[in-house]
Amino acid sequence: MDYVLAALVGVFVSLGIYLLLSRSVIRMLIGMTVLGNGVNLLIFTAGRVTREVAPIVPAGLDAPAGPIANPLPQALILTAIVIGFSMFSFLLVLAFRAYKSLDADNTDTMRLAEPENAPQPPLSY
Amino acid sequence: MGLSLDASIALVALAPFLAAILAPFIHRLAGSYSAWILAIVPAGIVMLLIRLAEPVIAGGTIAAAIDWVPSYGLTLAFFLDGLSLVFALTIAGIGALIVLYSGAYLKGHPHQGRFLAYLLAFMGSMLGLVLADNMLALFMFWEATSITSFLLIGFDHNRQAARRGAIQALVITNIGGMCLLVGAIVAQHLSGTWLLSELRGLEGVLKDSALYGLVLALFIGAAFTKSAQFPLHFWLPNAMEAPTPVSAFLHSATMVQAGVYLLGRMTPVLGGTSVWTGVLVAFGGVTLIWGALGALKETDLKQILAQTTIASLGLLVLLIGLGSEAAIAAMLVYFVAHACYKAGLFMVAGAVDHEAGTRDITALGGLADKMPVTFIGAALAALSMVGLPLTVGYFAKEEMYLALVGGDWLMLVVLALLVIGNALLAGVALIVMIRPFLGDALPTPKSAHEAPVAMLAGPILLGGAGVVAGLLPDWLGHDVLAPGATAILGHAVEPHLKLALDLASPLIWLSALTWLLGIVVFRQAHAIRTVLRRLSAGLGWSADTVFDAVMFGLIRFAATVTRALHHGKLEFYLVVVFVALAVALFWPMLALGGLDWIVPTAELGDWSKRLVLPELRPYEWGVVLLAVLGLLAVLIAQSRLIAILSLGIQGTALALIFLLFGAPDLAFTQLMVEVLSVVILTIVMTNLRLDARDHRPFEDWARDGTLAVVCGAGVSLLLMLVLTGTLDTRLSDFFTATSVPIAHGANIVNVILVDYRGFDTLGEISVVMGAGIAILALLRRRKKAEGAGP
Numbered sequence: 001m002d003y004v005l006a007a008l009v010g011v012f013v014s015l016g017i018y019l020l021l022s023r024s025v026i027r028m029l030i031g032m033t034v035l036g037n038g039v040n041l042l043i044f045t046a047g048r049v050t051r052e053v054a055p056i057v058p059a060g061l062d063a064p065a066g067p068i069a070n071p072l073p074q075a076l077i078l079t080a081i082v083i084g085f086s087m088f089s090f091l092l093v094l095a096f097r098a099y100k101s102l103d104a105d106n107t108d109t110m111r112l113a114e115p116e117n118a119p120q121p122p123l124s125y
Numbered sequence: 126m127g128l129s130l131d132a133s134i135a136l137v138a139l140a141p142f143l144a145a146i147l148a149p150f151i152h153r154l155a156g157s158y159s160a161w162i163l164a165i166v167p168a169g170i171v172m173l174l175i176r177l178a179e180p181v182i183a184g185g186t187i188a189a190a191i192d193w194v195p196s197y198g199l200t201l202a203f204f205l206d207g208l209s210l211v212f213a214l215t216i217a218g219i220g221a222l223i224v225l226y227s228g229a230y231l232k233g234h235p236h237q238g239r240f241l242a243y244l245l246a247f248m249g250s251m252l253g254l255v256l257a258d259n260m261l262a263l264f265m266f267w268e269a270t271s272i273t274s275f276l277l278i279g280f281d282h283n284r285q286a287a288r289r290g291a292i293q294a295l296v297i298t299n300i301g302g303m304c305l306l307v308g309a310i311v312a313q314h315l316s317g318t319w320l321l322s323e324l325r326g327l328e329g330v331l332k333d334s335a336l337y338g339l340v341l342a343l344f345i346g347a348a349f350t351k352s353a354q355f356p357l358h359f360w361l362p363n364a365m366e367a368p369t370p371v372s373a374f375l376h377s378a379t380m381v382q383a384g385v386y387l388l389g390r391m392t393p394v395l396g397g398t399s400v401w402t403g404v405l406v407a408f409g410g411v412t413l414i415w416g417a418l419g420a421l422k423e424t425d426l427k428q429i430l431a432q433t434t435i436a437s438l439g440l441l442v443l444l445i446g447l448g449s450e451a452a453i454a455a456m457l458v459y460f461v462a463h464a465c466y467k468a469g470l471f472m473v474a475g476a477v478d479h480e481a482g483t484r485d486i487t488a489l490g491g492l493a494d495k496m497p498v499t500f501i502g503a504a505l506a507a508l509s510m511v512g513l514p515l516t517v518g519y520f521a522k523e524e525m526y527l528a529l530v531g532g533d534w535l536m537l538v539v540l541a542l543l544v545i546g547n548a549l550l551a552g553v554a555l556i557v558m559i560r561p562f563l564g565d566a567l568p569t570p571k572s573a574h575e576a577p578v579a580m581l582a583g584p585i586l587l588g589g590a591g592v593v594a595g596l597l598p599d600w601l602g603h604d605v606l607a608p609g610a611t612a613i614l615g616h617a618v619e620p621h622l623k624l625a626l627d628l629a630s631p632l633i634w635l636s637a638l639t640w641l642l643g644i645v646v647f648r649q650a651h652a653i654r655t656v657l658r659r660l661s662a663g664l665g666w667s668a669d670t671v672f673d674a675v676m677f678g679l680i681r682f683a684a685t686v687t688r689a690l691h692h693g694k695l696e697f698y699l700v701v702v703f704v705a706l707a708v709a710l711f712w713p714m715l716a717l718g719g720l721d722w723i724v725p726t727a728e729l730g731d732w733s734k735r736l737v738l739p740e741l742r743p744y745e746w747g748v749v750l751l752a753v754l755g756l757l758a759v760l761i762a763q764s765r766l767i768a769i770l771s772l773g774i775q776g777t778a779l780a781l782i783f784l785l786f787g788a789p790d791l792a793f794t795q796l797m798v799e800v801l802s803v804v805i806l807t808i809v810m811t812n813l814r815l816d817a818r819d820h821r822p823f824e825d826w827a828r829d830g831t832l833a834v835v836c837g838a839g840v841s842l843l844l845m846l847v848l849t850g851t852l853d854t855r856l857s858d859f860f861t862a863t864s865v866p867i868a869h870g871a872n873i874v875n876v877i878l879v880d881y882r883g884f885d886t887l888g889e890i891s892v893v894m895g896a897g898i899a900i901l902a903l904l905r906r907r908k909k910a911e912g913a914g915p
Contacts, residue, residue: 004741005782006844008749012775014837015756017703021696021829022821026810030759030772033802037779040795042840046847047857049786055861055873062865068873069787072857075877077791079889085798086896089805093900096809107695114693121684123677125289 005045012038025095025105032091036084040077047073133177134189134203137170137213138256138266141220141249145242152238160228160579163241167221167248174205174214181210182608184617188258188322202258204322207608211457212255212386215464219378220248222583226472227370229579230479240280244374247273251379255386259319260309267305267351270380271298277375278367290363293672297360301350305387308343311336312394324394325615331394338400344391345404352384352438355412359668362419362431369475372427373583377434377467382460385441389456393615396448405446410542412439417549421650422657426474426484426557430467433510433553436546437463440525443539447528450610450618455524457609458601458622462509462517462591469506469587470557473499476580477561482570486556491566495573498581500562505588507558509595511551511643512636516595519636520622522547526635540635547639552646559647598622696825703832710839720842745785752778765810773803790874 016038019031047070055071057064099105102112144166152159177187188204205213227244231237250269257263272295279291313319316330324330331340348354353361364376375381388396388405395401416436423429437459444456476499478484481492493500509518525547529540575581594601602620610618646653661667714720741749755774762768776799784792821829860877870876878886 002848003845004749006841006848008752009844010837010841011753011756012837013840014833015760016833017836018760018829018833021699021703021825021832023696026765027768029806030768033772034756034759034775037776038840041779041782042844044783044786044788044791045844048848048852051786054787054789057865057871057873059871063862068861070852070854070857071860071873071877074788074791074874075882077788078794078874078878079885081791081794081798082889083892085802086893088802090896090899092805092809093903096812097903097906110695111693114691116693118688121680123680125285125292125676 002045002049005041005049009038009042009045012041023106023108025098025107028107029088029091029095033084033088036080036088040080040084043073043077043080133173134187134205134256135191135201137173137217138203138249138253140166140170141245141252145245145249148242148245149238152241157228157232159238160224160241163245164221164224164228166245167217167224170217170252171214171221174210174217177205178210178214178604181205181207182604184608184611186322190258193259193262199261199319200259201262202320202322203253203256203262204258205256206322207610207612208386208389209255209612211461211605211609212382213252215461216248216251216255216379219374219464219468219583219587220244222472222586223370223374223468225579226373226475226583227368229577230370230475231368232577236280240277240368243273243276243280244370247277247375247380251383254383258322260313260321260324261319263321264302264306264309267347267383268299268302270375270383271295271302271351274298274364274375274380277371278364280368280371281366284366286363287366290360290366292676293360294364296672296676297350297357301347301384304343304346304350308340308347311340311343315340321390328393328615332398337395337398341395341398341400341404344387344395348384348387348442349408350384351387352381352442353412353435354384354408354439354442355415355435356668358412358416358435359672361435362428363669365427365431369427369471369478372431373468373471373475376431377471378464381434381438382441382464385438385445385456385460388442388445389453389613392445392448392453392613396445402446402448406443406539409439409441409443409446410539410546412436413443413546414542414549415439417546417553418657420553421549421646421653422661424485424487424654426477426486426561427471429486429553429557430470430474433550434467436550437467440543440546443543444525444528447539449528450614451524451528453610453613454606454618454621455521455528457606457613458517458524459521461594461601461605462521465587465591465594466506466509466518469502469584469591470510472580472583472587473503473506474557476576476584477573479580480571480576481561481573486560488567489561489569490564491562492573493562494566496562496575499576499584502581502584502588503558503562505592506584507554509588509591510554511640512547513640514595515592517591517601519595520598520601522636522639523632524622526632530631530635544635544639544642548642549646551639551643552650555643555647556650700828700832703836707832707835707839710836710843714839714842714846748778748781748785752782766807769803769806769810772806773799776802788874790872 012034016031016033016035019027019034022028022031050067050069053064053066053068055064055068055074095105098110102110104110144163148159148163151162155162180187184207186204186206188202190200190202193199193201224241224244227241228237231240234240247270250266250273253266254263254270257266275291275295278294279287281287282291309319312324312331315334315336316324316327318324318327331337334340350357361376361381365372367376413436416432416434416439420429420432420436423432441456441460441463444452444459474484476496477489477492480496480499481489483489505516509516512518512522525543526540529536529543532540594605599620599622602622606622607618607620752775755771755776755778758771758774759768762771776795780792780795780799783789783795860873860881864870864873864876868876868880870880
């Protein structure tokens with residue numbers, strides 16, 4: 001089943017990259033989220049998958065009785081999900097502000113920082 | 126003083142830096158008296174050095190070391206021998222007078238405190254340079270002098286000429302600094318020591334090595350850039366944009382002499398070969414004549430002096446190149462003589478400029494009546510420069526001629542060169558002494574009057590020192606010449622200076638010839654200047670124009686490169702990123718044979734046998750299918766609302782996968798985040814008029830699609846490859862085993878987050894908070910902008 005998930009990661013990553021290469025800011029945002037999900041699944045799968053046994057120690061024991069899911073990737077992904085969400089919200093508001101200020105959601109027309117015909121640097125000291 | 130010898134040497138190099146840090150505060154408190162207070166530091170260093178001088182003159186050295194990078198065996202080692210002592214005393218002695226002078230020269234300047242700080246920092250770097258034993262420390266102080274010189278030249282940074290001079294000096298001297306660093310590393314590689322004092326004993330190590338040529342070229346490169354040898358001399362005249370105290374201190378007496386010091390220091394290990402002699406004598410000789418002629422071309426006092434400094438530096442390099450006992454002795458005496466008279470003359474030039482308002486010798490005349498003390502200072506210095514008997518300059522000239530008289534015809538050519546060079550310099554000295562001060566009084570922009578005491582102290586004391594030293598040849602020979610020459614040559618040298626005019630010796634006649642020619646040059650100065658100016662106008666370009674062309678070419682090149690890389694098209698940036706990702710994924714896999722498992726081997730048979738359907742339960746297949754469907758729906762969604770909902774579907778499917786495979790915490794968080802994302806996106810998107818569809822021309826579509834599929838396939842293949850290996854579970858096992866006993870938590874994932882990786886989680890929370898604040902700021906700004914609108 002690992003291999004199915006590995007293939008699924010590929011689909012996530014492909015779609016995320018395809019959307020990121022779009023010129024529409026909102027689509028890039030969606031691409032970001034999808035790519036993030038793909039990477040989370042990648043970490044999850046790389047830590048090997050087990051069915052149904054959550055990494056929780058039963059009450060009264062010092063250690064789990066049988067094999068459990070690998071807790072380390074889960075801890076990493078938990079952090080990643082939260083940070084991914086922060087990033088998503090920030091980018092969304094940024095895109096929203098950019099749209100309001102520049103009246104554009106096409107990255108080709110957003111050229112405030114790198115204008116089309118930037119002046120030559122001055123040839124002096 | 127209860128200080129040990131070791132501690133006091135380190136103090137000599139480090140005290141000026143301390144004073145530099147304090148200088149702005151002292152200036153704020155003490156105002157115009159700050160220079161008098163700060164001059165105590167270099168004066169104290171002079172005292173300290175004199176106390177240390179006795180064992181050094183006796184032929185010993187004093188060494189001290191502070192641990193620097195002990196793990197690499199590096200120490201911040203200082204040592205004081207005859208050569209360092211001469212240089213250090215010159216630096217600190219002139220430094221004290223310059224600090225005083227600056228106080229009066231920049232009186233009332235708003236940034237005087239800063240200026241004094243730079244000046245003292247330079248002094249510390251320069252003292253460190255001449256005292257450093259470790260070659261890396263030498264390099265560090267060498268670069269520090271370049272940087273402080275840059276700051277001082279560009280002190281008047283409102284003028285473009287000052288900025289240009291500063292950048293030029295920095296670029297040229299830093300090229301030399303890099304040479305020095307590489308040279309030091311190669312020298313260390315060959316000899317096994319960083320210490321100059323140890324290197325000195327290993328005479329053959331560098332000279333007999335196959336890399337001798339390289340080491341020699343690197344050290345000569347360092348010395349020639351710093352000491353302004355032809356054809357790298359052009360930065361020095363432009364450095365005259367600095368305030369005059371800087372020109373007097375850095376660009377005549379000290380910093381430019383660092384190259385001379387380096388050559389002297391390396392003489393035992395690099396010198397004595399025919400290449401060494403040939404290169405140094407040739408370049409030194411050309412520089413001498415070039416600088417002397419350059420001086421005659423100028424009418425600005427500071428420019429004249431700058432050109433003569435170039436000439437003198439050439440002369441010093443030439444003498445080191447000759448390398449005989451008399452030549453080295455001449456080099457040391459000339460160094461002392463030059464430092465005294467040139468710094469003095471620069472200070473005189475500054476005083477004239479300060480009081481009369483111009484430095485042009487054609488606009489000055491008859492100032493001796495109005496500025497008698499300044500004139501005495503100028504005369505004392507100029508007579509030493511001419512090399513009249515009873516001045517130290519006389520002995521310098523005698524020694525040079527002594528080094529060459531009686532040699533073969535090549536030596537006689539060099540001798541002729543020296544006589545001509547000295548005659549030209551003597552002529553210039555007469556011009557500088559006589560033109561502004563004697564003759565008819567000319568009207569000047571300011572009504573000239575005597576300069577303040579602080580500005581007179583330097584020229585008078587230095588000029589006086591030149592004469593006193595000239596009157597005490599025994600002392601000069603015993604205390605300056607012998608220890609210095611011993612340090613350079615590595616064997617004991619006997620002083621032999623005598624104040625005796627022996628008419629039978631050819632030296633006196635060579636001196637007389639020099640004076641005679643000097644007077645001719647002085648008489649014909651105007652005609653010579655006209656001819657030289659015509660010649661240089663005919664040449665049309667100079668090293669200066671080449672420098673500009675190179676610098677501007679560099680700027681244009683940088684602009685072109687920047688434009689090519691920063692084209693401003695986001696999609697191309699991303700294409701580059703993902704192409705790099707694809708290469709990074711596939712290249713190692715292909716190179717290391719990671720994809721071999723795909724190709725069926727003979728034992729395994731063909732593909733059909735390998736295609737086994739993985740054992741997934743039906744509902745697991747369902748969830749995977751749901752994720753794929755959600756993703757495809759995002760891709761082909763016709764309206765943005767459907768796209769957003771599809772986004773929610775793939776996220777929920779992911780949450781279900783987490784749930785099915787033993788990660789309930791992840792599933793819960795993922796679900797929450799997904800729901801929030803969809804809700805927020807919907808709210809925002811309905812506010813915007815956005816393109817519903819993703820328009821891409823066919824070629825973009827093909828490019829993006831290929832790239833996406835290749836990257837996705839790469840990630841999948843890599844992950845599958847990872848899955849074939851064994852997992853290192855030590856860390857997970859540790860967490861699992863210790864979660865309850867140590868951290869007292871049953872949920873291992875939570876324990877990891879809040880306990881084992883608590884700081885990481887703190888960082889995560891900070892990121893969330895930062896994002897929240899940024900979002901708040903972005904939204905607030907909009908409200909304000911709307912409120913301010915009509």
